[in-house]
Amino acid sequence: EVVMTQSPVTLSVSPGERVTLSCRASQNIVDNLAWYQQKPGQAPRLLIYGASTRATGVPARISGSGSGTEFTLTISSLQSEDFAIYYCQQYNNWPLYTFGQGTKVEI
């Protein structure tokens, strides 16, 4: 099983700030990494796939980078609608998809 570890667990920020979330895989997953955003009471929303490709409708202030075992999600200027929990997911070790434990971005 590929273990995904996210850091930090919680990130306290102010609107307009730049934020960087990290995700580490326990083995090489190439670029088979996705990021999801989840708000309370809602389903997850796909933000990034292929480590760096934005999904349809995702604003340009959200970007992903990395390959191998180290990945980053960056929000260049945090907006009010960005306060949420973010999960990374590997799909390299298919069909055993695994998610990170999540990073909560709070005010």
Add this chain to the structure above:
Amino acid sequence: DVQLVESGGGLVQPGGSLRLSCAASGFMFNTYWMTWVRQAPGKGLEWVANIKGDGSEKYYVDSAQGRFTISRDSAKSSLSLQMHSLRAEDTAVYFCARGGIRRSTPFDFWGQGTLVTVSS
């Protein structure tokens, strides 16, 4: 527009059974891998099972193997998850999600989820 709507959740006793359904619309259902993902209260996401577009391949997380069965009905554009021998640790919101046309793809559309509570 792609829509996924789950149903069938509820309260069930330990050892009991439950069948979840997911009605899909807005895309060629029999072309896509479909998935069930669950989320225990206050916890993260866990992949449970997935099924190929034609139903010929099915995969499960170890904890679901032998207890859960994923299936699909292309005529009805419907995905199902039959769950038996339910345990307290199966308590979660269950989401259906769309995978890709090929293997090894993320989940681009999700339903709103249905809550399963296993308790006496």
